[in-house]
Amino acid sequence: MISIQQLTKVYNKGKENEVMAMNALDLDIEAGEFVVIVGSNGSGKSTLMNMILGADRPDSGKIMVEGEDISGLAQHRRSKWISMVFQNPSNGTASELSILENFRLASLRSGSKNLKIGMNAEFREKVFGLISSLGMGLENKLDQPMGSLSGGQRQALTLLMGVIDDTKILLMDEPTAALDPRSSEVIIKLAEKINAEKGTTILLVTHSMKDALQYGNRLLMFQSGKLIKDIKEKEKIALSLPMLYDWFG
């Protein structure tokens, strides 16, 4: 699904504060994998996510999705494969638009945004059903502005928006960092459910070692722009928290 070859990114090149954010990364991710990415601050986790999303360009190397080199594509052109759940719940939704309007936009991720009123009864029903599955009671607030919801509610909806059009890759960059423990659990469990039911490939960046251990079927650990551990399904089951902390030093 995703094939990364010799991906390199250096910030502030040639300056005193030069940072090697990604150092010649080679990585292959299969379709349907739920990859959890951990690492200390500045280890390159978010840089990797931003380069896959297209918000940041690599200095060298390639990012291939389904055999197509997307390294040179503008961010908005990558949306047919990739959707993103940002760390800040405000980033993933338009606060002044209604919930329904936000979902309408998400459903057009890879389609054209033309002069058609797409928010018809059929679409409303589809969104109603999708949001009902959250069990948060938000399905009755479809016409309310997104900005009136809590961070956890917005993040849960962002996650659903990300998969409304059967997107192939879901990037989640510390999606629970701004949420309370209960909302965080709802979000991660929802991601797990989406991965299991739809087979969406998920890359989740987290600082929570507990989540890293509990969720996903592959664990990547980064340090100073380098991939230092790549633990796959069977090995991951055998992992324990002390082992993870030990690797972190």
Next chain:
Amino acid sequence: MSSFLLSAFQLALCLAPMAMGIFITMKVFNIPDITTDGSYTLGATVTAVLLSQQMPIWMILPISMAVGAIAGTCTGWIHTKLKIDALLSGILVMTALYSVNLMIMGRSNIPLVDIKTIFNFLSLSGEETIDALIIAFLIVTILVFLIVYILRTDFGISMRATGNNPVMTRALGINNDRIKIIGLSISNALTAMSGFLVAQYQGFSDINMGIGIVITGLGSVLIADTLKNALGVRKMGQQILLLIVGCVVFQMVLAFALSIGIDPGLLKLITAVFVLAIVSIPEISKRIFKK
């Protein structure tokens, strides 16, 4: 209603398209666009020149809107592709348009005497002022329906989302630059439409008629915004209707100022003070309620 107020009402309707244009740039995209001053005059200039050459009115409207759209496209292109601040981009295009307008007119003023305009080519009620008012009202009504429809379409939602959260829209496959350029071109086409209407309403086009007109449009948008917040209006259609109310209130205030004998030379000052008063209402009311 006195003919003085009827006239002010008609002028308000003529300026309503510009207010809708400013609403699109300022409220939908969060872009302060000063191109307005130039594209308003451009619409009037093109209208006056083509009317003097006996071109049919139904052909002049799309032409004047198209040139306004081109002006907006220039501002959008400079802002998005050359990464120049939106305010400066607008100022640059507005400045350039002054010369363009002079070139088109060939002089600083074109009177439209004894020429059939959009306001007098049909006789509906037998009275010219009422006919003009009915025609202006019909045009604005059609425009309101059109703008509300566009803002409710998938394209309209994309425009509104781009102004609200560009990070999100980029991730959702929207080319923010392109949609901003389209938005600015629609906005300036509407502004040029106001130029088209006002040139015919006042019976001439003048090179200086656009100076400070953005403040008039802005004032109407701000009145509408204040009313929107006070009434808790959320629906797009109601917001656009409030824009028309904003235009009417604004023009009525100016008409009232003139009717009590204020020097017309002070109109721009009154306009600025009135807009300042509207802008400061939230802060002033906050302080009053605190006490």
